[in-house]
């Protein structure tokens with residue numbers, strides 16, 4: 533069993549309209565100006581899941597600025613989860629700067645079957661993830677509905693790439709400390725936050741925090757799978773790819789070939805995801 537906790541899909545209308553949307557939304561422009569940046573539909577995703585033996589994928593939106601794109605992609609994610617209920621879990625896109633409209637959009641998406649919000653992209657969306665004045669409004673709805681948050685995370689050092697941004701361990705930890713009871717997934721290994729779990733007070737803050745392995749092969753040496761398990765434990769790590777940016781087969785290979793025990797691998801491949809996405813009765 534494999535659950536991929538981090539993939540992105542797009543409605544065909546958006547893919548066909550790609551050129552025009554570059555001017556409309558900074559997140560879109562940052563991530564998709566390069567023609568090599570792939571965009572896929574739900575059908576493309578299911579095809580690849582079948583090919584690579586991925587049982588379930590968590591489809592995330594992105595941190596769009598534009599309310600029209602937010603809603604169009606959310607509607608597509610809702611529809612895709614309805615069409616593939618035993619293969620897909622969905623998260624809603626949201627721009628916290630949209631205030632009450634953002635809170636209402638989260639509530640609408642939850643009623644229509646989505647499990648969380650994200651992936652948030654604070655840099656291109658133009659908000660500070662640490663700022664309670666901006667985040668309280670949407671986090672209230674997230675907490676009321678027992679939803680999960682996935683946020684983009686970035687390393688404070690190293691090479692630059694499209695969309696890297698400044699959502700670094702310090703910002704992430706401030707956000708986490710503001711909402712300790714919420715399940716938060718820091719994507720891309722939390723930009724290195726697992727290392728700081730060696731500080732007891734940081735470890736305490738990470739009670740409801742998970743780290744996904746998305747885009748690992750573009751960022752880190754494969755040793756990260758062994759080192760991170762020794763830092764935070766395999767019960768805090770979720771297998772995720774960032775498909776179509778990275779094919780899950782590459783990340784699967786690094787985890788399979790790591791020195792981790794079978795139990796640790798099973799936790800990362802699906803046990804943790806099964807628990808936090810409440811799939812016990814599902815599979």
Ligand SMILES: [Zn+2]
Nearest residue numbers: 651684685719
């Ligand atoms: Zn990301």
